[in-house]
Amino acid sequence: GDADNCPETIEHFWSKADVEAYMKSSFSSKTITWSIIRPVAFFENLDDPANYNPLSKGAVKFLAKPDCRTKFIATEDIGKGS
Numbered sequence: 001g002d003a004d005n006c007p008e009t010i011e012h013f014w015s016k017a018d019v020e021a022y023m024k025s026s027f028s029s030k031t032i033t034w035s036i037i038r039p040v041a042f043f044e045n046l047d048d049p050a051n052y053n054p055l056s057k058g059a060v061k062f063l064a065k066p067d068c069r070t071k072f073i074a075t076e077d078i079g080k081g082s
Contacts, residue, residue: 037078040071 008014020036027034046055054060062070 035081037081039073039078041073043072043074046072 023034023036045051046060047053062068064070
């Protein structure tokens with residue numbers, strides 16, 4: 001969802017909403033091309049020794065409800081799209 005629609009109790013999301021609002025107000029009338037990228041989880045975390053390489057075990061578990069969908073993105077794809 002949008003950073004500006006986050007729960008009020010999650011303060012660090014509001015700083016992101018402030019940055020997005022600043023960008024919209026500062027750049028919307030300019031000829032600058034820009035994007036807001038909101039990654040949720042990184043694929044690289046699933047193949048990382050510090051996270052015990054969950055992909056190498058054949059299953060990935062999260063602290064989330066079973067019906068909760070998580071969006072993943074690769075950091076390389078962020079670079080390509082930026």
